Structures are given as C-alpha cells and as structure tokens.
Amino acid sequence: MFTWDQRWEVVIGLEVHSQLQTQSKIFSGSSIAYGAEPNTQASAVDIALPGVLPVMNQEAARLAVKFGLAIGAHINQRNVFARKNYFYPDLPKGYQISQMELPIVGLGELEIDTEDGAKKIGITRAHLEEDAGKSLHEDFQGQTGIDLNRAGTPLLEIVSEPDMRSPSEAVAYLRKLHSLVRYIEICDGNMQEGSFRCDANVSVRPRGQEELGTRTELKNINSFRFVERAIEFEIERQIDILEDGGKVVQETRLYDPDKHETRSMRSKEDAHDYRYFPDPDLPPMVLEDSFIEEIRATLPELPGAKKARFESELGLSTADADVLTADRDVAEFFESTVNATKAETKIVANWMVGELFANLNKSDLEIAASPISTAQFALLLDRIADNTLSGKTAKQVFAALWEKEGEVDAIIEAKGLKQITDTGAIETIVDEVIAACPEQVQQFKDGNDKVIGFLVGQVMQKSRGKANPQMANQMLKDKMS
Amino acid sequence: MTIITLAQLSADLDAGKVSSTELTQEYLQRIDASEHNAFISVDQELALTRAKDADAKRANGESSPLLGVPIAQKDIFCIDGTQTTCGSKILENFIAPYTATVVSNMHDHGVVSLGKTNMDEFAMGSSNETSHYGNVVNPWSSKGATLVPGGSSGGSAAAVSAQLAPAATGTDTGGSIRQPAAFCNLTGIKPSYGRCSRYGMIAFASSLDQAGPMTHTAEDAAMLLNTMVGFDSKDSTSLDVPAEDYTTQLNDSIEGLNIGLPKEFFGEGLKPEIATLIERAVKEYESLGANIKEVSLPNSHLALPSYYVIAPAEASSNLSRFDGVRYGYRTEEYTDLVDMYTKTRSEGFGDEVKRRIMIGAYALSSGYYDAYYSKAQKLRRLIANDFNDVFKECDVLMGPTTPSTAFSAGSNSDDPVAMYLNDIYTIPANLAGLPAASIQAGFTSAGLPIGLHIIAPYLQESKLLNVAHQYQKVTDWHTLSAPGASAHNVGEKA
Amino acid sequence: MALDNETVHIIARLARLNIDDSELEKYGSELSNILNLVEQMEAVDTSGVEPMTHPFDATLRMRADEISEGNQREKFQAIAPSSENGLYLVPKVID
Known part of the structure; x- marks a missing residue:
C-alpha cells in the first residue's frame, strides 16, 4: 500500500482495444495475419485509394455481440459507424471508422476479486472500429516508414466506467477482461503482438470529494506489469503536483517502461476536434433477434459460472478455483483430467497449480502446448492414488513425461520406480x-x-x-x- | 448536320455498316481536332485495343447493343492504368490501379472508353471553371462569347454536344449531370441513389453522389444506363434489386399520366423566358394525354442550405485522404509532416475545393455539429417527406432544370453563392435520392438550350425514361446539333 | 454570421490547409456568405424529426469473413510519392 492511500482517492478507468479474431479486415478482404512483409496485406480499400468503399465484415459484428452477451450488456440492435477525422500518416483515409453515438455494445459489467471481496466494474460501452497502420521510426534518411498491414484490423474498444480505485484493481480488471476475451474466443489476447492493448484514464481527488479530479490518459501500457507500474507512477506524479499546489493538465501521456516514467505526448492533432459524423458509406447496422440468439447459443460457460461450479461441485478452494478458471484452456485441462482420473480433485488441483504450472512457466509455454497430455497426467495421478508411486517418485515420472520419454507405466517400469509395498x-x-x-x-x-x-x-x-x-x-x- | 445516337451506331455496327475501330478512330480524330477542352486525357491506344476487341467479338457472332460503341468517361471514374485526375492538380500524376465498377460494367458490355472528360475539381462546381485543366467551351457558344458548359460534368456535356463522343458518363451530386445537360442541349439522367455503384467513382458527397448517362436521347440514356447499373457488393449503399431493361417501357403510352408542377420550382429567380418554354413543354405533355396539376414541396427552399452543409461536410472528410503520402501530388519542399500535409493540400486543391472543405470542417466541428450537420439531415428528411406526399397523387414532377441558361465564363466566379443557385431545382432530388432527368425543351431567343426537369419516384427510372422518350417522339429539340459540333460526320461516312 | 480571421485560421489548420494572411479576409467573407445561406435552416422546427443519413434509410449489408485480397504492393507503390523497402515514407513522425 502506498502512503497516498490515506489522503487521496485514486480513480481509474480503462480503455481496452481488443483485436477481434477474424480472418479478414473489418472493411476489406485483406488478411489480418500478424508479421507479414510491410504493405503486402494492404488492399486498395486499406490504403484508401480514391473511390474505394468499406464493406462490413459480419464476423466482427458477431464477435462484438458475443462479448456484449458475455458481460450481460445491452446490445444496440441498431448501431452506427461514424468517422473520426484526424490527419496522421498511419491513418490512410484521414479518418478512422469507429462508432460514436450508437456503439454495438451498451452498458454491462465485469466482476473482479479485490482484497475486500468481489467488486463490480461497470463497462460503459464497447464499440467496433478499425485499427490504424504502423509508423516505423527506424531511420530511413530521417524519415518515418508507414506499414498499412494493420490498418483496418477489426478492434473492439471496451471502455470501463471510472470504477477502479487502485492500480491493483485496474490490473485485476484487465486480467479478468483478458481472460474473458480469450474464453469466448473473440481475441487471442496476445499483448506482445498488440492484440490486446490498454490505455488508462487516471485521476486523483481528496478523499470524500465527489467531483472527479483532472485526468490524464496513459498510453503504451501493454503488459499487466506496465499497467500497474505506469498507473502507480502517474498517481504519485499527480499527487506531487496537487500537494505542491499545482494543477494536473488534462493530456495524453506515454509510459516509458525503461525509465519508469510517463511523459507528455505531442498531440496527434493539435486541436482535438475529431468532427465525428455518421459514415455515409455505411448505413446503420441492424441486428435481428435471431442473429443475437444464435450467438448466445454459442457462448461457453463463462469464468464466473465455472469458478462457482468448481467450488461447489468439485470442492475446490476459492484460490484454486480462481487459478484454474482464469484461462479457458487451463479449465478444460483440469476438467478433462478430473474426468479421467481416480485421484481426488484436490490432488489434481495441487499437481496442476504446482508441478505443471511451474514447468510451463519455466519453459514459457501455454497449457495448450503442454508436453504432457491430460490422459498421461490423469494416469500419473492414478498411480499415486493406487500407491504405485509416492509423491517423490511421481515427480520423477512427471519429469520424464515432460521430456517425452514415454508413457506413465512404461516410465515407472523402465526407471524401476514402482513403490515398495512388500x-x-x-x-x-x-x-x-x-x-x-x-x-x-x-x-x-x-x-x-x-x-x-x-x-x-x-x-x-x-x-x-x-x-x-x-x-x-x-x-x-x-x-x- | 444531325446528331448521331447510340441507337443508330448500335444498328450500324450490327448491320456491319461500320466497325468499332472505324468509329473509334473517327471520334478520336474529332477529339484531337476539337478546341472545346472537353477531355483531360485520351488513351488512343487503349481505346483502339478495345475497339478491335469489340470488332473481333462481333465477328465471332457476339452481340450486345453497345458492343463496340465508343463513349467518353468523366474523369471521376478510376480506370486501371489510366490517368484519373478528378479535375484536380492533386491527382495530376495519379494512374488509377483499379477500375470503377460502373466502368467495368460498361466494358463488360463491350463499350469502348475514348478518354476522360474535363470536370469541375472533385465535381465541385456548376460551370467547369474550377477544373485544374482549364475551362471547357460550351459548343452552343456563339462567336465572341464563350459560354460555360455547366458543371460539374461539363467536359462530358461538351463532348457529347460537340459530337466528340455519341454519349458520356457523368456524376450528379447536386445537379452535375442535369445542369450541364440543360446547358448543352442533352438528355441527362441521375438515377436513384444506389442504382449505380459508387465503387471507383471518386467521392464528393457520399450520400448524394450518383453516376448516370449523358446522351442525345432518352432512348440512348436507357441503353447506356442498362450497361452501367447493377448491384455491387463492394458498395454498401448499392441497391440489391433485380436488373431491368430500361428500354422496354420507352414506348408505353403516357395517357393519363399525372404530372405535378411544384409551384416552388416556378418562383422568384426563374428567367421568364425559361418559365414560358417549360409551360410550352408541359402543354405538349397535356396534348399527349397527361393530367397536369400544381403541387407543393413546401420545404424545397431548404434544399440548398441543407445541401451546402451536407455536401461540404462529407467532402471535407472524403478529401482527407489526399495527403501526399500514398499517391498523388506531394509538395516539393517541406520542413516536417504538418508542413508536408498543409503545403501538399494547399497547392494541390483549388479555391472552390478549399472553400468547401473549410465549410464542411466548420459544420462538423465541435459545438456546431447539431446546428449544422444534424439539422441539415433533419431537413433532408422533411424534403424527402414532401416528395413522398406529392407522389401519392403524381406519377412524375416537372419543372425547369435551371433558373437560367448557360452563362459566360467568369461571370459568376466571384460569388460562390450566386453560382450555387444554379442547382436550386436539381438538389432536392439528390437529397431525397430520387431519379431525375433533364431533357431538351427548346431554346431562348438568344438561341440557348433549356432543360425540362423530370423527377420520378424511387426506382422508377423506366417511367422517367418513358416520359422523356414520349416527349422526344413529338418534338425535335434534342435533334438540333450545336453550332460548335464537330465538322466530321460519322453518319455520312457510314 | 461572420467568421473572424481566428476562426478561419483554426478551421484551415484542422483541414490541413494553408490560408495566406492576404486571403484570410476573402475566405472569411465567402465562408460567411455561405453560412448566411445556410442559416435559413435555423427557422425550421425540426423537433422530433429523425436525421436522414442515407436516402431511403437503407440498413447495413455485411459480407462473409473471407480473405479476398492479395498482395498488390508493387502496383500500389508504383504510384507512391516516396517509398522504400515496401514502406511509404513521410517526414519523421514525432509522438
């Protein structure tokens, strides 16, 4: 806890740009695959040739609705694309197609766990928009290179209410959201590749004051660790200013993780006047009830419901249930193992959270890439349950399984690890x-x-x-x- | 000297009296010899290649009404591999890397594109004087007084009127097909919004722009329109309606047709001589069995103000892509990014374009959006509702296309608002998305053509063309050739 | 309504246009004339009227999520004012 906690209250809202898992761009038929050669996935529409027009990708609408349903939000069955006008070289049309007055997803909420128990964070809205291209600042004789492969990639911008009161709450919310978008398979959540990006609106006010303080917007905080550190830094910076009798300036600030500081960004358009208006190239989107109901039917069990079930039906502790439902693949690995083994659920949880996670972490692997299958993992736990292995020998078998030396029983045989019960x-x-x-x-x-x-x-x-x-x-x- | 129609050329080609190559060569020569400045660029090689291709197809027994017929294309349409300037300096070096749907539809029907016609810069203008490529001479100009051809499709109008092409494409955002058609004694059709794909047609005001034919006759317009229209999945505002043949209803009787004359189209500002000529045209319809009644479009006086918010607002955004980054003109020297943008755009755009971008940016800027843009969109609905009401009792509406005839170059260029009044009768149909035509309806005492404006209900292009054709069957204004028309004659050759 | 020079300046900057000081007056008065024309709109009561953004109030048609576009970089960059190594080049962008 910080020293500011006593006198100042922190108010944080997050804007998350989540790249939707489609094949093609939101308004063109270009691929959105990551890592292609520059401008090889930039079609006539993407580079905004004169005369070209956008055509909406239905899958992007479907994924946005899926998100809305997952957070119990109101779906705006009539929603409108608007143009956000500003000049920037990575924005080929000179405007970004986004949604302003009528976003596809309206008010919803997400529950997070805090030190003081569960807390609901409001989600103001989530709207569809197109991503910009990339400016590459490596030196081209003092010039900037523009790659438009990313331009037109579908994004869902998820805007929270200013409901978070500490950096750790902000991180908890972000983790929860990150887990959710992967659960419902609308976004791969890859933060390194920029598929899941976060901006934070941060302000402070004296405790007890109703009115919000002046906020700053933090950009470039694209890891959970950076989010926490950047917000911490920014809070301290703002409090220092206020305690010195100064005023916080409303502005956009860039987080520099190397120096661990935020600094003012030169504004993208000196006068911030985006001149939003409904895009005349795209009539309003009208979603039929049947479209929405079809999507509802595809929703998986959501993390909250799964966690409750793991606790009540499988008898897991809250902590274990939390960890094992945070990621959909993890939860599925766990449930498959439980279904396949005679071992107690608690033992399965211990081995997953302990040995398996430790090894995955060490090798920097996702659970989907685990060298040990659920079948072998279940069998290993069976051999503990039937006293063939002790905890210690089981670890040796685990290590052999990890190295893909064979199947459980063959390893036990080969290494002579069968427990002595004679x-x-x-x-x-x-x-x-x-x-x-x-x-x-x-x-x-x-x-x-x-x-x-x-x-x-x-x-x-x-x-x-x-x-x-x-x-x-x-x-x-x-x-x- | 008489006009040459598409219908006639089609018949001649069909009968083997002339080849597409001969026709194309003839028109290319006329273009080359003309001094109307109607074309910005002509790709002779490409035109002749297409003509040869069409001849080969005909030799193979293929047939389509316009197979091998050469026409002129407004320079607003992208055609792969050809210079496409939109009348602007900023696109002077722009070689389009793709083809507009309307043009590829026409090419699929075997139409031969002769070249790209002059136009007001980005279609913003009513006299073709905003073109970076110079003024266009109205072939109806008499010696000593050079008249404008109207705009923005002024080059297309002059080209057809001067018989440099038997027909041309135009685009109409506020009257840009109909007004020059009226000024140059042509038939011009603005189809229903959504009939012609906007893909590849450089955008001015997206919710108003519509391509259409400029021809000598309604029959030709029907034939050309047949090759232009069609659903296009690349345009989200394209209409997904079954294809129809616009020539089939041309000869239907118009007995009992209910014609409405909106009294607002005959008010202050209309030249009395034009009013008289329009009344005479209406009488002609009466003698063909039509019923005439006066109606009212009470909100039509709001069309011009709404238009001058909506069109510039959309244009200001549509023209943001011209930034010197990916194509087109880039200024020679610049100190930084903003400087590059600003110089490129300031040097690349002409005054009228800058003026409209500024008006549009202002109308959309924070604090003004509701008062201007949103308000204009509401008025637009009121204007559209007026049409819905009168079409309950009328089949078509008629009035003058323009309040005055072609004027001399330079006479209106100092006063943008006076220039805008040219479009006062044509704009309402754009705001409501309705099909409308201007057809030849006689000449003033000064010998200048005037246009009869006909507006039909949504998607009733066939009715519109039928009504126009029936008039042309009993009148001969449309057959009169401009004094400045080309001296050569394809018909004689054939 | 008359637009003052300051406003003309701000709009020009927003639109990335350079209006010379010598032209400011001219632009200001021309724009003001257009705005005066436009002001006729104010007199009309439009309460309860839904803005008409598209003729005939069409609704959005959506396409299937399919990749239909290939690499056309060479063709597109042949007409670019400045490009290198497949990138469009612009004066240095500073955040």
Whole structure:
C-alpha cells in the first residue's frame, strides 16, 4: 500500500482495444495475419485509394455481440459507424471508422476479486472500429516508414466506467477482461503482438470529494506489469503536483517502461476536434433477434459460472478455483483430467497449480502446448492414488513425461520406480535404519514423536524413494515401541 | 448536320455498316481536332485495343447493343492504368490501379472508353471553371462569347454536344449531370441513389453522389444506363434489386399520366423566358394525354442550405485522404509532416475545393455539429417527406432544370453563392435520392438550350425514361446539333 | 454570421490547409456568405424529426469473413510519392 492511500482517492478507468479474431479486415478482404512483409496485406480499400468503399465484415459484428452477451450488456440492435477525422500518416483515409453515438455494445459489467471481496466494474460501452497502420521510426534518411498491414484490423474498444480505485484493481480488471476475451474466443489476447492493448484514464481527488479530479490518459501500457507500474507512477506524479499546489493538465501521456516514467505526448492533432459524423458509406447496422440468439447459443460457460461450479461441485478452494478458471484452456485441462482420473480433485488441483504450472512457466509455454497430455497426467495421478508411486517418485515420472520419454507405466517400469509395498523388503530397510540411528531411536523412545519424520526420511532415502512412506512409518513405530 | 445516337451506331455496327475501330478512330480524330477542352486525357491506344476487341467479338457472332460503341468517361471514374485526375492538380500524376465498377460494367458490355472528360475539381462546381485543366467551351457558344458548359460534368456535356463522343458518363451530386445537360442541349439522367455503384467513382458527397448517362436521347440514356447499373457488393449503399431493361417501357403510352408542377420550382429567380418554354413543354405533355396539376414541396427552399452543409461536410472528410503520402501530388519542399500535409493540400486543391472543405470542417466541428450537420439531415428528411406526399397523387414532377441558361465564363466566379443557385431545382432530388432527368425543351431567343426537369419516384427510372422518350417522339429539340459540333460526320461516312 | 480571421485560421489548420494572411479576409467573407445561406435552416422546427443519413434509410449489408485480397504492393507503390523497402515514407513522425 502506498502512503497516498490515506489522503487521496485514486480513480481509474480503462480503455481496452481488443483485436477481434477474424480472418479478414473489418472493411476489406485483406488478411489480418500478424508479421507479414510491410504493405503486402494492404488492399486498395486499406490504403484508401480514391473511390474505394468499406464493406462490413459480419464476423466482427458477431464477435462484438458475443462479448456484449458475455458481460450481460445491452446490445444496440441498431448501431452506427461514424468517422473520426484526424490527419496522421498511419491513418490512410484521414479518418478512422469507429462508432460514436450508437456503439454495438451498451452498458454491462465485469466482476473482479479485490482484497475486500468481489467488486463490480461497470463497462460503459464497447464499440467496433478499425485499427490504424504502423509508423516505423527506424531511420530511413530521417524519415518515418508507414506499414498499412494493420490498418483496418477489426478492434473492439471496451471502455470501463471510472470504477477502479487502485492500480491493483485496474490490473485485476484487465486480467479478468483478458481472460474473458480469450474464453469466448473473440481475441487471442496476445499483448506482445498488440492484440490486446490498454490505455488508462487516471485521476486523483481528496478523499470524500465527489467531483472527479483532472485526468490524464496513459498510453503504451501493454503488459499487466506496465499497467500497474505506469498507473502507480502517474498517481504519485499527480499527487506531487496537487500537494505542491499545482494543477494536473488534462493530456495524453506515454509510459516509458525503461525509465519508469510517463511523459507528455505531442498531440496527434493539435486541436482535438475529431468532427465525428455518421459514415455515409455505411448505413446503420441492424441486428435481428435471431442473429443475437444464435450467438448466445454459442457462448461457453463463462469464468464466473465455472469458478462457482468448481467450488461447489468439485470442492475446490476459492484460490484454486480462481487459478484454474482464469484461462479457458487451463479449465478444460483440469476438467478433462478430473474426468479421467481416480485421484481426488484436490490432488489434481495441487499437481496442476504446482508441478505443471511451474514447468510451463519455466519453459514459457501455454497449457495448450503442454508436453504432457491430460490422459498421461490423469494416469500419473492414478498411480499415486493406487500407491504405485509416492509423491517423490511421481515427480520423477512427471519429469520424464515432460521430456517425452514415454508413457506413465512404461516410465515407472523402465526407471524401476514402482513403490515398495512388500513388507519384507521394507522391514529390511527399517531394521537397517534403526541400527544406523541409535540416537534418534532413543529420542523417539523418550517421547519425541517428531523424530519419526527423520527416520521415515532415512528409509525413503535408502529405498531411493520407492518405499511406501505410510508402511515405513507404521513399521518404525511398531519396532521402536 | 444531325446528331448521331447510340441507337443508330448500335444498328450500324450490327448491320456491319461500320466497325468499332472505324468509329473509334473517327471520334478520336474529332477529339484531337476539337478546341472545346472537353477531355483531360485520351488513351488512343487503349481505346483502339478495345475497339478491335469489340470488332473481333462481333465477328465471332457476339452481340450486345453497345458492343463496340465508343463513349467518353468523366474523369471521376478510376480506370486501371489510366490517368484519373478528378479535375484536380492533386491527382495530376495519379494512374488509377483499379477500375470503377460502373466502368467495368460498361466494358463488360463491350463499350469502348475514348478518354476522360474535363470536370469541375472533385465535381465541385456548376460551370467547369474550377477544373485544374482549364475551362471547357460550351459548343452552343456563339462567336465572341464563350459560354460555360455547366458543371460539374461539363467536359462530358461538351463532348457529347460537340459530337466528340455519341454519349458520356457523368456524376450528379447536386445537379452535375442535369445542369450541364440543360446547358448543352442533352438528355441527362441521375438515377436513384444506389442504382449505380459508387465503387471507383471518386467521392464528393457520399450520400448524394450518383453516376448516370449523358446522351442525345432518352432512348440512348436507357441503353447506356442498362450497361452501367447493377448491384455491387463492394458498395454498401448499392441497391440489391433485380436488373431491368430500361428500354422496354420507352414506348408505353403516357395517357393519363399525372404530372405535378411544384409551384416552388416556378418562383422568384426563374428567367421568364425559361418559365414560358417549360409551360410550352408541359402543354405538349397535356396534348399527349397527361393530367397536369400544381403541387407543393413546401420545404424545397431548404434544399440548398441543407445541401451546402451536407455536401461540404462529407467532402471535407472524403478529401482527407489526399495527403501526399500514398499517391498523388506531394509538395516539393517541406520542413516536417504538418508542413508536408498543409503545403501538399494547399497547392494541390483549388479555391472552390478549399472553400468547401473549410465549410464542411466548420459544420462538423465541435459545438456546431447539431446546428449544422444534424439539422441539415433533419431537413433532408422533411424534403424527402414532401416528395413522398406529392407522389401519392403524381406519377412524375416537372419543372425547369435551371433558373437560367448557360452563362459566360467568369461571370459568376466571384460569388460562390450566386453560382450555387444554379442547382436550386436539381438538389432536392439528390437529397431525397430520387431519379431525375433533364431533357431538351427548346431554346431562348438568344438561341440557348433549356432543360425540362423530370423527377420520378424511387426506382422508377423506366417511367422517367418513358416520359422523356414520349416527349422526344413529338418534338425535335434534342435533334438540333450545336453550332460548335464537330465538322466530321460519322453518319455520312457510314 | 461572420467568421473572424481566428476562426478561419483554426478551421484551415484542422483541414490541413494553408490560408495566406492576404486571403484570410476573402475566405472569411465567402465562408460567411455561405453560412448566411445556410442559416435559413435555423427557422425550421425540426423537433422530433429523425436525421436522414442515407436516402431511403437503407440498413447495413455485411459480407462473409473471407480473405479476398492479395498482395498488390508493387502496383500500389508504383504510384507512391516516396517509398522504400515496401514502406511509404513521410517526414519523421514525432509522438
């Protein structure tokens, strides 16, 4: 917590540009695939040749409606494209086709978890628009290069209410939104490629004051970490100004992650007058009830509902349910495993959140790219449940599975990891340990129960992890009493 | 000397009396010899290639009414590989890399494009004087007094009138086909909004622009329109309606036709001589069995003000793409990006275009949007409602196309508003999206042609052309050739 | 209504047009004349009237999500004022 928390209240609203997962652009038949050679995916419409006209991609409308339904928003069945006029070299028409007065998605909300419990964040609107191209500032004899491949890529701009009161709430909201758009498969959420971008409106006001303070808009905060740091920096900057008796200037500021600071951006159009008006090339979009209902039928179980079900039906803790429903692929991996294994749900959760996530993180892999299939993962957990493996040997099997050395049972066989449950074999080791550790045996006999752990450890070590620890434990106690 | 119609050329080609190559060569020679400045560019090679192609098709037994017929194209249409300037300096070096749908439709029907006609810059003008490529001479000018051909399709009108092409395409945002047709003694049709695709037609005011034919006769207009129209998936405002043959109803009787004369079209500002000529034309219709009644379009006086908000507003945005980045003119020297933009646009655009961009930007700017743009769009609805009301009791409306005849170059250029009054009768049909025509209806005592304006209900181009054709069957104004028409004669050759 | 020089200047800048000081008056008065023409609109009561953005109030037709456009860079950049390595070049853009 920051020192400003006592005197100042922070008000944050986020604008998220989410690139819609279509094949083609929103108003032309060009591909939106990432990473093509410059201007090879820029058609006559995209480069705004004289005389060309936009034609709306229905899939973009479908994905926008899907989002609206997922946040329980009002869908504007009549919505209108408008032109936002400004000059910029990455904006070929000199205007961006966007939505102003009548966006496709109206008021909705998203629930986030905060330290003080669940909190609803209002979503003012979400509207369709086209992306701009890219300005490449590498030196071309002191000039800027323009690549219009991205121009016309469909975006859904999701505008929140100024409902967030701390950087961590902003991040929680952003994560939730990020998870949602991937859940409902409208956006791949790839922040490095710019498929999911965030601007933040930040202001502060003295606690208790009704009126909002002057806000600044932060741009270029395209990772969860940057969002938090940029907002933190900006809050401190604004408070410093206000505490010195100054005034915050309403402006757009760019976050520089290297220097960890925000700085004022030279404005894109010195006079901010976008001269919005309805685009005469695009009549109003009218969505039939049947169109919307068809989309509703394709909605998957949403994270909130899934989380509640994981808690109530599968008995997961809130923390586990949270982690395991944050991503749709993760949730599906979890459920497939649960359905395939005899192991307890709790064990599945522990192994996923623990071993699997740790390895995925280390290798920087998404769960979809996991080298261990749900079937093998389930089998591994089965072998723990039926006492073939101990926790320790299971980890060895896991490691082998990760390296794709084979299937679970074959690995156990090949590595000789089958747990020793034969009484005679364990008894031999137990006798050796008792003989080797007279001091600890005496302590146990004097009433120090805790020392049994050490002795079991010795048995496990001698058996190279294969002895059944419960049997070893019981046998040691029997022999020492 | 008589006019040469598309119908006649079509018959001659069909009968093998003349080849497309011969026709095309003849017209190319006329263009070359003319001094009307009707064309901005002519691609002889391309025209002759198409003509040869058409001849080969005819030799192969293919037939289509306009297969091999040469026509002129307004320089507002992009044609792949040809210079397309839109009358502007900013597009002087622009070689279009694609073809407008209207043009490719015509090419599919075998039409041969002769060249690109002169026009007011970005179609903004009523006299062709805003063209970067110089004034166009109205072939009806008498010696010593050079008259304007009207605008913005002034080059097309002059070309057809001077018989440099048997027909031409035009575009009409506020009267740009009909007014020059009236000034040059032609038939000009502005179809219903959405009939002709706007794809590849350089935009002026997107919600008003519409392409159409400029010809000697209604029959020719029907034939040419047949090759221009059609649903186009590339234009979101294109109408998806079944194709029709506009020639089929030409000869229908118009007995019992109800003609409305909006009294607002006969008020102050109309030259009395024109009013008399229009009354005479209406009498002719009466003698053909039509019923005449006076009607009212009470909001029509608001058309001009609404238009001068809506058209510049849309234009200011449409013309933002001319920034010197991807095509077209870029200024020679500049210090930074804003300087490059500003110099490019200031040097590339002429005065009238700048004026309209400024008006449009102002009308859309914050604080004024409701008072201007939004208000104009509301008035537009009132104007459209007026038409809906009168069409309950009328089949078509008639009046003068323009309040005055062709004027001399320079006489109106100092006063934009006076110039705008040229379009006072034509603008309402654009705002309402209705089909409208100007047809030849006689001459003033000074020997200048005047136009009869006919407006029909939505999608009733066939009715419009029928009404026009029936008049032309009993009158001969349309057959009179301009004094400045080309001395050669294709008909004699054939 | 008359437009003052300052307003003409602001609009010109918004439209990326350069109006010389010598032309300011001329533009100002011409624009004012047009605005005077336009002011006739004010007298009309339009309460309850829906703005008409398209003739005949058409609704949007949408296309299927298919890639129909290929690479035409060479053709398009042949007419570009300045390009290099497939990029359009402009004076340095500073954010």
